[in-house]
Amino acid sequence: MTGFARHERALDALKTRGRYRQLAPRAGHDFASNDYLGLAGSDLMRQAAGDALARGVPVGAGGSRLLRGNASEHVLLETEAAAFFGTEATLFMGGGFNANLAIFSTLPQQGDLVLHDALIHASTHDGMRLGRAERRSFAHNDVDACRQEIETWRAAGGRGQIWIAVEALYSMEGDIAPLSDLSDLAQLEDAVLVVDEAHSTGVFGKMGRGLAHEIAPLPNVLSLHTCGKALGVSGALICGQSVLIETLVNKARAFIFATAPSPLNAALVRAALRDLQDNPERRAQVWVGIHHAWAEAERLCGLTGFQSQIMPVIIGDDKATMQVAAALQEQGHDIRGIRPPTVPRGTSRLRISITPNTSSNVITRAFGDLVPLIQGVFA
Template structure:
């Protein structure tokens, strides 16, 4: 007898046949899959911060939206401290990076404006743009000259509104860095706003881990997003920028207005993580030792090079071959995941190797030795 949802069953079967079926897997093996770059998620630092926060009466739940009774002192303390740390006029704490990006791009660009986005921008930005009223155009990945060409063409065709240029500081699946200097110059020339998603650079790049765009974060035409569930080890997201933009989000962003506020306890943990960045610079230095070691071993043992961050993609191409290689590496005791479309473009399925403080140098070397052997078996 057919199930109650035959079209869904057919769709799932098609994904299985193409090697694109996804399923939840438990944490198992050495960590090469998480975004816990500084090893804070399970650290004594955050464990002690949680104990302290509970002891001083910080609530576990918010009990409502921020505009009702859910606005806790921990939220406001975090926002003040984050604005000061990241060099912005104001900050807004939201439940996650996906929700925050949706809020930015569905709320701030207005009708008649243009959102000019990198071709590899995150799915959350796409969802925000679909909900927004501005026109949208893409430019070739990390190509500031192409961004300039697209912008000028839009102006020449009669575009008169505000331009918002959307990029990721460190791209989540490629690990490369946005050309921020060239894009900032383009913004200055046109009066555009640069929106920088610092999800994978917060805690890792910049002075004290303030992010790749820290040197320009104070500029009035820069808006930055710092997620709290990656290097900071907790969850949530901080939107940092001009106060008028933050107040616009508070008043108009549906994902903020109609959502229960993030846990005050979680806000306390993010505060502790930001304090750790400032007080223990050795943690970030140790992370970069591991990243540098991994980049060197990738080249020495696998002939892989051209990496710029803690994210090391190994592009395989074919979906099924990618998943077979991931399964083989999991069999060796490494938590390595295969990444397939639509997360990455067609024909670029890959292993995404993430280097964190949860994995030491010896394990990193062994992993690349095993990877080299497995790749030889699957030319």
């Protein structure tokens, strides 16, 4: 018996319930990554890395941004990103999780209210826990429910700033937030709308600016674009009013006490943003693959209602989900099962992600191979 018996029991319980997680090597055709534009392993990014190294861009930052870690590549990226996304300022951070920690632990103040979609990302929840504002959820993508929560809070005496936190495209549902209606509500209620564009950046909007690109310049909108998905690298860009960005620089512990992202990484994000502007054919081809996947899912499996490159197939039971995923993996399809707590109980699913890394023929074969497995589960 070790001193970690409780941990061992907890892991055993996860195994019994079909929720045990372990790292697995890459294998099979890519239906699991967030490499939505196929940039991660592209010649474009390899060339950009070589060019950056050749002109002397350092690999490491050597310190936090507020010490000596603030490289010229960081500053150039933030200037170019602000122009691209149409906001006053941007702040480059090491990743989307840390960026959400910074936003929600710092900007909402005591006496404020953070209203968040019920399916908001775990990083937002962790940021809210570190902050001092009250927090409440509203039903997924339900603007009326959000409005009612505001009315209830104000009727009970709430007088602070309201922050409405949503994702533009939900990473496990694959569905799109009603951003126009949420923006109208935020304007009416003098609230700040915080939009996480993690899974929509690069895929949606003019030149891949995201689903919130039309409202992003508004003074009461703060948007987050992560760089480790469609942009093919890593990091995150917080975009909004200068006063909010300056507040994060001065008060966000997740920024102040973190080593700066690699300047080389910043150079690669700059290259990805340039490609979004210069190469619209890349996005067009991505959508060819997405539409093909939608059509084949309906033709072969009777699955409909998809809105994006993320195609969830709800199985329900945790163990059955993992069995179906394992069977697909054995047939060469890297399709992963998603279980609670990542998704609500009873909604375990296959998360099928469509990227340029997988050909149309392979997409067709994957949905064909899925048919008997689904029939077996629901027989």
